[in-house]
Amino acid sequence: MKIALNSIMVDDQSKALAFYTGVLGFVKQHDVPVGEYRWITVVSPEAPEGAALSLEPNANPAGKTFQEALFAQKIPATAFEVADVDAEFRRLKARGVVFTREPMQAGPVKIAVFADTCGNLIQIYQPPR
Amino acid sequence: MKHRVGQPDSFARLCLARERLRASERVPLALVAREARLSTGELIRRFTALFGETPHQYRVRERLDRAKRLLAGGERSVTDICMDVGFSSVGSFSAWFARRAGLAPSAYRLRAKVRACMPASSAESLVAGCLSLLAGALAHPNYRGRNFEEASSGVLQAQSRATHPAEIA
Numbered sequence: 516m517k518i519a520l521n522s523i524m525v526d527d528q529s530k531a532l533a534f535y536t537g538v539l540g541f542v543k544q545h546d547v548p549v550g551e552y553r554w555i556t557v558v559s560p561e562a563p564e565g566a567a568l569s570l571e572p573n574a575n576p577a578g579k580t581f582q583e584a585l586f587a588q589k590i591p592a593t594a595f596e597v598a599d600v601d602a603e604f605r606r607l608k609a610r611g612v613v614f615t616r617e618p619m620q621a622g623p624v625k626i627a628v629f630a631d632t633c634g635n636l637i638q639i640y641q642p643p644r
Numbered sequence: 645m646k647h648r649v650g651q652p653d654s655f656a657r658l659c660l661a662r663e664r665l666r667a668s669e670r671v672p673l674a675l676v677a678r679e680a681r682l683s684t685g686e687l688i689r690r691f692t693a694l695f696g697e698t699p700h701q702y703r704v705r706e707r708l709d710r711a712k713r714l715l716a717g718g719e720r721s722v723t724d725i726c727m728d729v730g731f732s733s734v735g736s737f738s739a740w741f742a743r744r745a746g747l748a749p750s751a752y753r754l755r756a757k758v759r760a761c762m763p764a765s766s767a768e769s770l771v772a773g774c775l776s777l778l779a780g781a782l783a784h785p786n787y788r789g790r791n792f793e794e795a796s797s798g799v800l801q802a803q804s805r806a807t808h809p810a811e812i813a
Contacts, residue, residue, distance in 0.1 A: 548786075549781050551712075554780065554781030630693075631696075634695070
C-alpha cells in the first residue's frame, strides 16, 4: 500500500487544469472523459514520479458547502512544498495569483497561502534547510 | 489582512458577494458591488482574480450546474426546474440549456437516467466525487498507464490534446 494519489475538489475542471498547469506549472498526466466529467491528474515536473493530484469535480452539494466554508474561513484545502516561498510568491503574484497570506515564518517552516481560482486556498511551505 | 472586529475584510466581502450572486439570480451586479463596498469594475476585477471567472460567468455556471443536478435527480418536471433556476419560459430555458450543455434538458435527463442504470454505475458515481471517476477512467480506452517519462516530456499532453480538441481553447 502506498500513497500515490491525492485529490482536490474544483468548481470547474477546465478552469482547474488551466490554472494547475498554466499558472502553477504542474504537468498533465491523465485527462480522460468519464461520463459528465473528466478524470484529470497532474504531477509536479520536479517530482514526476511523486504523488499525483486529481482535479475532482465538486458536483456534490455537500462537498461544495464544505469547500466554500473552508475557503471563507481562510483554511487551506491542501499544501504543496516549495524550495523557496519568497520566490514562488513573487512568481505567482506576477501572474495575478491572489494571496491571502504573504510569506511568513511559522516556527521552523516558511509559509504563504493563495487562492487556486477553483474554490480552494493552497498553502505553500518551505521546510527548514 | 488587518480589520476591525465585526468589520469583514475585503476577502470576506468577496466571499459574501459570491454567496449573494448564487442565492439571488436577479440581484443587479451594481448592488452586489455596493454591498461589498467596491465599485462594479473593482468587484469584477477582484472577484475574477480570486475565483477564476467573472461574476457573470460564475452566475451562469452555478445556474447551469443547478439545472443539471435537478434534471439528473429526475423528480421534478422540466417546467418546474425552469422556474426554479429563474426562467419564465420553457422555450428560453431549453434554448439556453442546450447552448451550454450541448443537449436539450429532456435529453440530458434521459442520458443521466441511462447512466444511472448502467451496471458499473450507481447513485454515487452520478455525483462524481471521492475518486469515483477513477474506476471509469481505468475502463476508458484512452486511459494510459502512468508513464512518467511521457508525462514529463509532454508527449502525453499532446496525445490527450488530440483526443480533446475542444479544451485547447
